[in-house]
Amino acid sequence: MADREQLKSRGLVGFGRIVGAHGLRGALRVRPDNPDSEMEGIQRVFVESAGAPVERRVRSCARAGHGSLKLQLEGIQSIEQAEVLRGAQLYLAVSDLPAAAEGEFYYFQVIGLPVETVEGRWLGNIDEVFFNGAHDVWVVKGGGGEILIPVIDDVVRKIDLEQGRVVIDPIPGLLD
Helix, strand or coil: CCCHHHHHHCCEEEEEEEEEEECCCCEEEEEECCCCCCCCCCCEEEEEECCEEEEEEEEEEEEEECCEEEEEECCCCCHHHHHHCCCCEEEEEHHHCCCCCCCCCCHHHHCCCEEEECCCCEEEEEEEEEECCCCEEEEEEECCEEEEEECCCCCEEEEECCCCEEEECCCCCCCC
16 A cells, blocks of 8 residues: 555545446446445546556446446446456545535645644644544644544544644543
8 A cells, every 4th residue: 555645745545446347348346435425526546556546547436226326437447457456546636625624624735734622732733533433533643652632523623734733522431
């Protein structure tokens, strides 16, 4: 897998993983990192090949159920070609992404941000984001180890992308 700094320098962000073929004509079954992800209007993706992202043109993309997408790429026309890509990571160019709506953010925008409590106590930096079926969860790593922070209104008070910080009001038991 390409490292985070290499991807950032190329303006790429992780999108998901190819989990197999979809049908016999080369379509790919993709599991996006965020099940709510949309690819509407995306005309290219970058497929990990030998540890480096390689650009591929998108022919079509549609929901395929159970949180997956059916993705057709130019040059992939058979189940055999699709199966070779099983397990490959997919990336998107940041410049190709639609602007986030007011109050929304992309996962990659919060990775690395410091998290502090409303009292000003630093907890660590966001290392990972995942969806648990009900809401997003931030994996925060710092001096006290690893903390899982639910991204819900009762906890997250401020996400300041411009200042590069997050403020939370921990619910009882969250930091114990």
